[in-house]
Amino acid sequence: MTIDPILLALIYILIFPGFIFLTVYGLFLQWFDRKISAVMQNRVGPPWYQALADIIKLLSKEVIIPDACDTVMFKILPYFAIAAVVTAALLLPIWTDALCSFQGDLVVVIYLLTIPTVTFFLAGWSSTSPYATIGSMRVLTQLFAYEVPMMLSLIGPAILAGTWNISEIAGFFTAHKPYMLAQIPAFFVALMALQGKLERVPFDIPHAKNEIVGGQFTEYSGRLLAFFYLAVDMEMVVGAGLINAIFLGATLGTAGILGAVIFLAKTLAIVFLLTLTKVLMGRVRIDQMVRFCWQILAPLSMAQILFDIFLKFRLG
Amino acid sequence: MKIKDKIILWSRLKSPWLLHFNGGACNGCDIEIVDALTPKYDLERFGAVLKSTPRHADILVASGPMTRQQVKRIKRIYEQMPEPKFVMAVGACACSGGVFDGCYSVVSGIDKVIPVSIYIPGCPVRPEAILDGAVKLLGALEASSK
Numbered sequence: 443m444t445i446d447p448i449l450l451a452l453i454y455i456l457i458f459p460g461f462i463f464l465t466v467y468g469l470f471l472q473w474f475d476r477k478i479s480a481v482m483q484n485r486v487g488p489p490w491y492q493a494l495a496d497i498i499k500l501l502s503k504e505v506i507i508p509d510a511c512d513t514v515m516f517k518i519l520p521y522f523a524i525a526a527v528v529t530a531a532l533l534l535p536i537w538t539d540a541l542c543s544f545q546g547d548l549v550v551v552i553y554l555l556t557i558p559t560v561t562f563f564l565a566g567w568s569s570t571s572p573y574a575t576i577g578s579m580r581v582l583t584q585l586f587a588y589e590v591p592m593m594l595s596l597i598g599p600a601i602l603a604g605t606w607n608i609s610e611i612a613g614f615f616t617a618h619k620p621y622m623l624a625q626i627p628a629f630f631v632a633l634m635a636l637q638g639k640l641e642r643v644p645f646d647i648p649h650a651k652n653e654i655v656g657g658q659f660t661e662y663s664g665r666l667l668a669f670f671y672l673a674v675d676m677e678m679v680v681g682a683g684l685i686n687a688i689f690l691g692a693t694l695g696t697a698g699i700l701g702a703v704i705f706l707a708k709t710l711a712i713v714f715l716l717t718l719t720k721v722l723m724g725r726v727r728i729d730q731m732v733r734f735c736w737q738i739l740a741p742l743s744m745a746q747i748l749f750d751i752f753l754k755f756r757l758g
Numbered sequence: 759m760k761i762k763d764k765i766i767l768w769s770r771l772k773s774p775w776l777l778h779f780n781g782g783a784c785n786g787c788d789i790e791i792v793d794a795l796t797p798k799y800d801l802e803r804f805g806a807v808l809k810s811t812p813r814h815a816d817i818l819v820a821s822g823p824m825t826r827q828q829v830k831r832i833k834r835i836y837e838q839m840p841e842p843k844f845v846m847a848v849g850a851c852a853c854s855g856g857v858f859d860g861c862y863s864v865v866s867g868i869d870k871v872i873p874v875s876i877y878i879p880g881c882p883v884r885p886e887a888i889l890d891g892a893v894k895l896l897g898a899l900e901a902s903s904k
């Protein structure tokens with residue numbers, strides 16, 4: 443008996459490793475992040491069900507839509523954010539090859555991951571309150587700072603592997619493991635850029651709560667806020683998964699349960715590095731952030747690209 | 759009680775998000791509220807997080823005797839919070855006016871302006887008292903919905 447391929451694809455999209463897996467793992471990562479930072483700060487930290495309780499509570503709360511805001515935009519934006527992130531996840535190799543992979547899916551994933559950021563900006567902008575507007579301007583400023591280093595850092599491995607296909611890049615690094623070591627600077631750049639994309643300390647400038655209240659989400663409440671938070675959590679999974687696929691060889695050629703375990707272990711390690719960065723640093727100013735991204739991260743990733751091109755010539 | 763309501767109640771008990779409001783306090787109580795959030799007392803183990811916008815908050819932690827200037831503001835902030843919402847009056851001032859009681863510029867007590875769910879006396883309150891108050895508030899919420 444063969445299972446209908448459409449049914450299989452639906453399971454892939456909705457359950458594993460699609461929507462449900464992303465939700466559960468995203469909530470788990472949020473808890474993991476909070477717990478680890480609590481332990482590092484010598485606290486007890488939240489219990490394991492904390493992220494779930496937060497989401498359920500937000501889902502059951504009243505939704506307030508301010509009179510002054512653009513109602514339609516205000517209501518639909520959270521769903522756009524989630525949809526973009528889930529779509530990006532379908533292009534990543536998680537436990538075996540991705541559901542659909544084609545030449546250029548690396549570019550597609552990068553742009554799909556830009557959509558949540560744009561929805562954050564639009565969310566703040568359409569709520570029209572002053573704090574939300576300032577927050578959303580900062581979201582955009584930050585986007586221009588980290589987006590280019592992020593793309594540049596992902597291009598290096600792609601050039602070395604000679605393909606724009608995420609699964610093929612992963613396959614290349616699985617076949618030539620020592621080359622992973624040569625990618626460490628780009629890996630570092632990608633981590634920092636991901637930290638900026640997820641708006642975590644030290645780059646949580648858009649929703650710096652002791653300056654501009656809640657930033658772009660100031661006016662959001664209840665269900666809509668829950669979906670935005672969920673989108674951020676899922677973005678963490680997809681971002682870690684992308685870095686894993688590009689720099690660490692994704693599933694390392696395994697498939698099935700072993701592949702999934704390898705994926706979970708490596709993404710947890712990446713999130714641990716992100717948490718470490720978060721705990722070690724305090725928030726920087728927006729101009730410092732832009733300077734850091736353009737003066738350190740961008741040149742570093744360009745040097746990496748140059749190095750990769752030379753390496754590729756040596757390899758022939 | 760239906761299972762859905764049970765889950766919602768559970769989530770509410772496990773995730774109280776706070777909003778801090780100073781209604782003319784001498785700042786003693788505010789320092790103690792901040793105290794309760796430090797690693798030593800660690801409110802996050804009960805799921806409490808300090809939020810900075812009323813739209814995200816469940817519990818309004820208000821201190822001070824409510825100056826006449828602040829009356830309009832606290833009403834507005836209270837109305838901006840989504841249901842269900844609770845108010846914690848922290849400190850002797852917030853409960854009844856405390857040392858400022860009878861002063862021309864205050865209304866003496868937050869309950870003159872908005873409904874208060876729990877009173878935590880003390881001048882200033884101890885962080886333990888705030889934790890205890892938060893736990894009692896959640897317990898009362900649980901008991902009232904049985």
Ligand code: SF4
Binds near residue numbers: 783848852857881882
């Ligand atoms: S109760 Fe005491 S410490 Fe608290 S605000 Fe009033 S006077 Fe200050």
